[in-house]
Amino acid sequence: MASTTPTTPEVGKTVIVDPVVAKVAGIAAASVPGVHALGGGAARVIGNIRQAVGAKDHAQGVSVEVGETEVAADIDIQVDYPEQLQRVASNVRAAVHQAITELVGMKVAEINVTVVDVYIPGDDDDDEQPEARVN
Numbered sequence: 001m002a003s004t005t006p007t008t009p010e011v012g013k014t015v016i017v018d019p020v021v022a023k024v025a026g027i028a029a030a031s032v033p034g035v036h037a038l039g040g041g042a043a044r045v046i047g048n049i050r051q052a053v054g055a056k057d058h059a060q061g062v063s064v065e066v067g068e069t070e071v072a073a074d075i076d077i078q079v080d081y082p083e084q085l086q087r088v089a090s091n092v093r094a095a096v097h098q099a100i101t102e103l104v105g106m107k108v109a110e111i112n113v114t115v116v117d118v119y120i121p122g123d124d125d126d127d128e129q130p131e132a133r134v135n
Contacts, residue, residue, distance in 0.1 A: 016104055020104075021064045021071055022062045022063065023059045023062075025062050025064060025073050025096045026062040027099070028096045028098070028100075029061075029077060029095060029096055030058070032095050034087070035077050035078070035080075036077075036078045037061075037077070037078040037119070038060050038076065038077055039060040039078075040076050062075050066106070067109070069106060070106060070109040071106050071107070072109040073096060073100070073110070073111045073112070075092060075111065075112070075114070077089070077114070077116065078117040079117075079119065080118075081120045088115075089113040089115060092111075093113055097111055
């Protein structure tokens, strides 16, 4: 009598660690029009330093909890002015949901989006200008 082997090679298991899921979520969130940056003030400062040395952190501003079959994600974003905040947050939620289900292959329990800031072009330029001195 010959032994039969399964037609699909489903032997073993696959583990996807939290930082990988966070990176996938971060890339998806950053690609949404109207998202200027991910993360709050301190995270963006650290991110800018990493970029200066050539190491971008795609998971900046993203935290995830990965269970057996589900993922929960919290994402902090900075939105470009004058974008509609609710619309951008909703689009981020949809993009991250799609990325997690299609690329990671897991269900999404929840995606919480926090708008931590609004980016106004020109605001950062004022901080970089040295003050004029009068002699």
